Amino acid sequence: MTGTTPIIDSASDAERWRLVLARDARADGQFVYAVQTTGVYCRPSCPARRPKRANVNFYTNAYSAELAGYRPCKRCCPAAAITRDDQTVIAVCQTLQGALERLQRLPSAAQLAAEAGLSVSQLQRLFTAALGITINQYAQALRSQQVQQALAAGSAITDAIAAAGYSSTGHFYQKATSELGMPARRYQRQGQAMTIEFAITDTTLGALLVARSDVGICAIALGDNPQVLATELRQRFAGARRVTPSEEFNRQLQQVVALVEQPGARSITLPLDIRGTAFQRRVWQALQSIKPGQTVHYSELAQRIGAPTAARAVANACGANTLAIAIPCHRVVRQDGSLSGYRWGVERKRELLKREADTD
Numbered sequence: 001m002t003g004t005t006p007i008i009d010s011a012s013d014a015e016r017w018r019l020v021l022a023r024d025a026r027a028d029g030q031f032v033y034a035v036q037t038t039g040v041y042c043r044p045s046c047p048a049r050r051p052k053r054a055n056v057n058f059y060t061n062a063y064s065a066e067l068a069g070y071r072p073c074k075r076c077c078p079a080a081a082i083t084r085d086d087q088t089v090i091a092v093c094q095t096l097q098g099a100l101e102r103l104q105r106l107p108s109a110a111q112l113a114a115e116a117g118l119s120v121s122q123l124q125r126l127f128t129a130a131l132g133i134t135i136n137q138y139a140q141a142l143r144s145q146q147v148q149q150a151l152a153a154g155s156a157i158t159d160a161i162a163a164a165g166y167s168s169t170g171h172f173y174q175k176a177t178s179e180l181g182m183p184a185r186r187y188q189r190q191g192q193a194m195t196i197e198f199a200i201t202d203t204t205l206g207a208l209l210v211a212r213s214d215v216g217i218c219a220i221a222l223g224d225n226p227q228v229l230a231t232e233l234r235q236r237f238a239g240a241r242r243v244t245p246s247e248e249f250n251r252q253l254q255q256v257v258a259l260v261e262q263p264g265a266r267s268i269t270l271p272l273d274i275r276g277t278a279f280q281r282r283v284w285q286a287l288q289s290i291k292p293g294q295t296v297h298y299s300e301l302a303q304r305i306g307a308p309t310a311a312r313a314v315a316n317a318c319g320a321n322t323l324a325i326a327i328p329c330h331r332v333v334r335q336d337g338s339l340s341g342y343r344w345g346v347e348r349k350r351e352l353l354k355r356e357a358d359t360d
């Protein structure tokens, strides 16, 4: 599945799954669940047989599930809430995804607009308002995702480039550094024999997992269950070789623990291994400029990165952050002052903000 990242908030995922098992109709409209093995997504109350938990992803709405490539279930019709504009954007994304999968030349913006019955500028506006990036940037992100998958699977670099439809290797190498965040050769070396040091320790906010690649800290996660944190890390870096933590890593671990205990007292100076799309990295960079003790709204953050209509896409990028506290996505709140979700549990978000306020 390609497209947007599912909202992963492990604390509330357990709650969502409970609602799905209970077929609780009060949860309809709050989220949908998607089944990887069938490619179908459903309302929580759907009468269909329940899938295995491991095959389920949650999305905040039908729109996000469709962008990720899922089809609506024919029994519970979860797509009813999707607007016409949403449908247009979804159709563009699906056309681009389909062309890439079939290794065809990507249609131009003019072709996509003609198909949608809109002018190019109308379609661009609609698309950018929904996703926060232009059609061209979206196509590039899809390509780069495909390259990353191919490289991680061990294809030769030139095969991966050809598979992603890049016109020339020179063009690819130029793009690769900005989109993968590092040169392709290095990425492939990491995909095959990347080494990871990691440790899980206890903090006053629960279990803390910190992992480091040879580039820098690549995961900071909080949770109730150390086993779950370790499993998530293993899935995310499936090809990596785990090595015994070094002295240096243990010192860095202590710095992260200090950051958890006193998030307002210091800013992180450790090297970070940040992996994400160009748009996600823009959002994360803006997050790092928010001072401890301050909060911003999603719409303010969207303005700061020069995409004022992309609050929804900004919220998705915050939800995709994998470096808790170091990239301070906990400092983003809703317009009405409510905390909104947090990948590592909304109670932890509340506590982090409280600790920062107390430090002032």
Ligand SMILES: [Zn+2]
Binding pocket: 041, 042, 043, 046, 047, 048, 073, 074, 075, 076, 077
């Ligand atoms: Zn259904």
